[in-house]
Amino acid sequence: MLRIVTTLFCALMYFAPVQAEDLSSQDKSAVQQVISGQLEAFKVENGPLAFSFAAPVITGAFKTPENFIAMVKRGYAPVYNNQKYTFGSAAVDSLGRQIQHVTIVAADGKRYEAVYALQKQPDETWKIAGCTLVEIPGTDV
Numbered sequence: 307m308l309r310i311v312t313t314l315f316c317a318l319m320y321f322a323p324v325q326a327e328d329l330s331s332q333d334k335s336a337v338q339q340v341i342s343g344q345l346e347a348f349k350v351e352n353g354p355l356a357f358s359f360a361a362p363v364i365t366g367a368f369k370t371p372e373n374f375i376a377m378v379k380r381g382y383a384p385v386y387n388n389q390k391y392t393f394g395s396a397a398v399d400s401l402g403r404q405i406q407h408v409t410i411v412a413a414d415g416k417r418y419e420a421v422y423a424l425q426k427q428p429d430e431t432w433k434i435a436g437c438t439l440v441e442i443p444g445t446d447v
Contacts, residue, residue, distance in 0.1 A: 361433035384412035
């Protein structure tokens with residue numbers, strides 16, 4: 307079940323067309339803070355904090371921080387155990403989510419492109435609604 311839900315989120319995020327829409331610097335900064343917060347929570351193994359950055363579509367699917375962390379460890383190990391990360395381009399997709407590209411260096415030195423989808427919440431905060439992760443070939447450190 308978790309695999310189906312994860313695949314669905316990834317497919318929706320990955321295949322949604324991106325609009326050529328400018329993002330405010332305030333939104334770019336807020337999104338990067340949310341992603342950084344979750345990545346740093348993974349580093350210190352703080353599951354509840356990492357889960358707090360997830361959008362309702364994610365929290366509703368996984369129900370508990372423990373379920374969420376188990377999925378991340380299985381399907382997104384490079385994100386969970388990253389050495390470092392850098393932010394790349396950002397845009398807004400056709401569903402109104404902010405898309406943020408992040409280059410991840412995994413614990414084993416391999417580089418990955420993580421494409422995060424974030425949704426603005428009713429309280430104007432941003433939450434992570436999905437992530438697609440692809441290894442960048444030939445970029446071992």
